[in-house]
Amino acid sequence: MIDPFHINILSILVFVIAAMGILISMNNLIKVFLCIELMFLAVSINFIAYAYAAHNIDGHVFTVFLLTVAAAESAVGLGILVFYFRRRSVISVADATVLKG
């Protein structure tokens, strides 16, 4: 029998994979954005599992909102990425060292 606890572990696993992904893909902004999207999805799994177990619709609605907002967020993020690439001709976060001190 699968209960929310097992789904919770799955979501934490996906979350940790995404976090590791951000750490090891610092040379490529697109990969970082992908990992952030993966984190959003990990959280959505969590919401759906709890909503399903409690027979409560709120979690499902939250997931729909979450996906929509995440799409808007990645649109803005890609805009910033294009802007960054035009100015710096790289898409590596590791090279973002102009601001320091």
Place this chain on the structure above:
Amino acid sequence: MIELIKPILPEMILFFGACLVLLLDVFQKFVDHLMNLSSVLLVLCIVAIVLGVPDGVYYHNLCVISMFTGLFKIALLTLALFQFLATSFLMDKYALNKNEHSVMVLFLIVGACVMVSANHLMLLYVGMEIQALAAYTLVVMQRKSEYSAEAGVKYFILGSLASVLYLLGASYLYGAYNTLYLHEIITAIKAGSTLGGLGSILVVSAFLFKVGLFPFHQWVPDVYQGAPTPSTSIISTLSKVTAVAVVLKLICGLFYDNKSLDTRWIFSAIAILSMIVGAVVPIVQTHMKRFLGYSSIGHAGFMLMGIVNIHVVGVSSIIAYVLIYSLTLMMTLICLMSLKDKREPDEERNDLELSKLGGLSQVRPKHAFMLAVCFLSMAGMPPLIGFFPKLLILQYIINQGQMLLTVFAIITTVISLFYYLKIIKLMYIDMPTKQSIGISVNVNMRLLWVFIPAVIIQLLGCYIPILQTIYVQYVTPAAETLIIGTNEKIYS
């Protein structure tokens, strides 16, 4: 129909007004007047809040209107109005499209107002994202600057991580209590559960990120420095005021009278470490906006001390602190903005090097005086208004017997006085050099209309009774709505 939308009338005015401004921006005829239109919208919105619906909950408990939300919304709108009036004739120096800028500020305020009055975790999330997306856009608005680009990338990545933290926390709270309404969670959390405790800490820490407190403070100096100065002044004041409002709402709700979860030591540690960062790091900074960013971390830590033991007095002194500090910071940044001369955007980084302020009092005496007043006010010198909230918070933590916090607060305040005085020495004692800013600037005389009210506000600290009246009549009741039996009174 009008009854139906009355509780969210301010947000509606702002949202449709922002769309209208965006639409009119394409007509050459209107381009020069749109900043004034935005200011009118803000005034309309303040009127709508003052004459608005009575306190209570609306839309099936989704939205709360209370003294607290009213106070914070009016503060946000007033700050934005101040910025619009002061900068409408400064924007051309920045290679910014001033109409796009004001549209983004209006959207940011829509998100902020939604956040302040939200009573539902999903609504809070949507408000937070509206506000954050507008803020990311504001940072990258200067199209020719690579500093702006880099600050935008950093802000976006770290900001998305913060919203993911919030979502994870919200999902645990939902899993523990099967509801997304804040008031139901607040009632249920008193019983205590591991999942709920974890969720509430994650949710609060996402907003601690937005305030820029110690473990999550890395973005603050980078974004402050990289963003064009008009955007810095919006992000450092409006976003911070909103985040403080939400942090107060969440902490007072989730951790007040909560036997199962003792958060006092966590908040003490965060406050002390933030104050240390804010006291030590600015000493070695050479860039004005970076310096202000680091010192704002210290101020945030100072504020957080008021909520270590949750009590009405502490909360109301935090509200007073954040409002007065934001106003002072905005004045400082407007002053710096007016010193900019028209060069290539990428030179802006060098424009605000601290060394270029040398001898400012001889070149631009009014600006130097204004900056000196603002810095002394931030340091908490008695005749100025910044002294008042510092006194309130220190008095409160001494009364609570938090001796460790008191000692750290006083030491860090003294150190911060040192670096503020260092800048004043730079402006008043050093000689101007060829690099000094302000030599080649034609200062627009309309700035006097900003400077005179600003100095009057700063000098209000001389006249304590009027501050006391405002504090007792507006700020304390606002804090009371957060704590004393709000749940039972409103939702029954």
